[in-house]
Amino acid sequence: MKPIRIVAPPLAANCYLLADEKKALIDVGGDIEFILRAVSKYIDPKELDYVILTHSHYDHAAAAGHFKGLAKIAIHRDEYSLIKAQGFTSFMFGVSFKPFEPDIMLEGGERIELGEINLEVIHTPGHSPGSICLYEPEKRWLFSGDTVFAHGSFGRVDLPGGSARELIKSLEMLSKLDVENLYPGHEDIVEGNASRHIANSLRIAKMFL
Numbered sequence: 791m792k793p794i795r796i797v798a799p800p801l802a803a804n805c806y807l808l809a810d811e812k813k814a815l816i817d818v819g820g821d822i823e824f825i826l827r828a829v830s831k832y833i834d835p836k837e838l839d840y841v842i843l844t845h846s847h848y849d850h851a852a853a854a855g856h857f858k859g860l861a862k863i864a865i866h867r868d869e870y871s872l873i874k875a876q877g878f879t880s881f882m883f884g885v886s887f888k889p890f891e892p893d894i895m896l897e898g899g900e901r902i903e904l905g906e907i908n909l910e911v912i913h914t915p916g917h918s919p920g921s922i923c924l925y926e927p928e929k930r931w932l933f934s935g936d937t938v939f940a941h942g943s944f945g946r947v948d949l950p951g952g953s954a955r956e957l958i959k960s961l962e963m964l965s966k967l968d969v970e971n972l973y974p975g976h977e978d979i980v981e982g983n984a985s986r987h988i989a990n991s992l993r994i995a996k997m998f999l
């Protein structure tokens with residue numbers, strides 16, 4: 791089974807539905823009605839077990855609070871303090887950010903078992919302090935949020951809590967993984983030999999950051 795990509799408003803964030811024995815949604819975007827409608831095409835949203843946030847930026851996470859009570863919401867602990875600040879930024883962009891208490895506070899190193907798909911949480915600060923990537927070691931999939939994108943691109947580091955040095959360290963860590971498919975937080979998915987894209991991102995980040 792493959793991840794189902796849902797491109798969500800307001801900034802075309804890639805969200806991924808994993809409809810395994812347990813069901814997880816990685817990132818949710820900022821429009822609760824949109825994301826529930828999109829998920830409903832595949833499963834009943836009530837079946838969702840987890841909402842896993844790669845980071846707290848409003849284009850990925852503003853609608854997450856609406857899942858409270860419906861699914862367990864997981865986010866890295868270093869990202870949690872940013873949720874309130876995100877409320878303000880998203881307000882400036884006309885998106886309402888529903889504040890929430892996470893059900894699972896991640897630190898990195900956890901394993902989230904869904905059935906056939908099992909995700910390892912990797913803490914990858916740089917784009918934001920509590921950014922995470924999720925790695926499926928058997929399928930060699932990487933869900934990379936805004937840390938690394940296809941074609942040698944990588945996340946910006948000029949937002950609150952961002953760090954060029956941390957991002958390069960995170961890209962170095964990711965470049966050691968064997969990644970077949972890359973599922974980033976925006977734009978193109980890479981299917982096949984995605985490690986090559988990550989190596990390019992590291993090389994270019996080292997040149998420009």
Ligand SMILES: [Zn+2]
Nearest residue numbers: 845847917936
């Ligand atoms: Zn972001």
